[in-house]
Amino acid sequence: MSNKHPIGIFDSGIGGTSIWREIASLLPNESTLYLSDSINAPYGEKSPEKILEFSVKNTELLLEKGSKIIVVACNTATTNAIKILRNTFDVPFIGIEPAIKPAALQTKTKSIGILATKGTLSSALFSETLKKNTTDITVIEQVGKGLVELIESGKLYSNEMTSLLTKYLNPMLEKNIDSLVLGCTHYPYLIPQIKTIVGQKVTIIDSGLAVAKQTKSILEKFELCNTLSIVPTYKFYTNSKKSVLKNILKDVELDYTIKKRKF
Structure with missing residues (x-):
């Protein structure tokens, strides 16, 4: 059974693109949807309540856009919010914490x-x-x-x-x-x-490759892999300047899109 829905990824900004790179490399058949919450970066300076609020908001948007699995590509969001996210939403979550x-x-x-x-x-x-x-x-x-x-x-x-x-x-x-x-x-x-x-x-x-491997493992476990021969899409959304994302991705040769939107 094939699932062509995207892998959802969020971070408090552009840092999680380091995780996205590993995922895109290890899983070339999978589409991805990345949220850069740069307006609220860094999460590390926020209260646990705020971090949870941002994490829930990001998750809801990724699910609204059809994500089949969510990678919390932020150490602070993982360590402060992932237990609650897993108990609240009916979708697999991959977290990241210091190695x-x-x-x-x-x-x-x-x-x-x-x-x-x-x-x-x-x-x-x-x-x-x-x-x-x-x-x-x-x-x-x-x-x-x-x-x-x-x-x-x-x-x-x-x-x-x-x-x-x-x-x-x-x-x-x-x-x-x-x-x-x-x-x-x-x-x-x-x-x-x-x-x-x-x-x-x-x-x-750093934990990038380990997170990509865990994402692959969970996709296989829940039979969520895309096995269709379609060209994957790579979509990025930011609530700040698109140029910041463009700059950090300037060496990426894949065909991706960046859109600015409020969230």
Whole structure:
């Protein structure tokens, strides 16, 4: 049985396109529908109540447009809202949270760094995951305040970005980390700059491919895969400037559309 409805994806802005890239690559037969809630970015600075409100609104819009599965491509929304979303809506959800477990398993120095938003680091789910996986490991947590705003403003390679990253990462290097967990879907776009600061000895870990694999697995489990030989569509919606999305997707060779709309 084939299902040609799209995979719905939402994030507090353009960061979740790092997840979208992995999904589009791993599942080339699947159409996608992406919501960029840039007006409310970053979710990491919002209250848990607001994060839930935004997550419900985004989910309702994706379902209204026929999504067969929803990927919450935002660490903060996952850690604060996914349990309620799963209990409220009758559709499979894929969440994303910082890849603490793989970092803990591979560290040799017994010291790992986690760069994430305030909303993720202060969530109950994050605390549970940390407690479960890092009993004998030093964990240096850092709120990436200001990073999402700079990415959303198209200032990826600005002096301001370099300055903030240096300020956040140097204390981790002083604590001898050998793994750095990126706990926000915006942050993979910072990997080139991060590498110049942390060097070759630190492994940078993000969850993108793992989320794409889990999406594939759930589609197969619920028999939701598209097996028809149709050309998939890639639709993006933003409630802010289309140019911000265009800029972050400028290297993408797939045929996609971007529309601005209120939500």
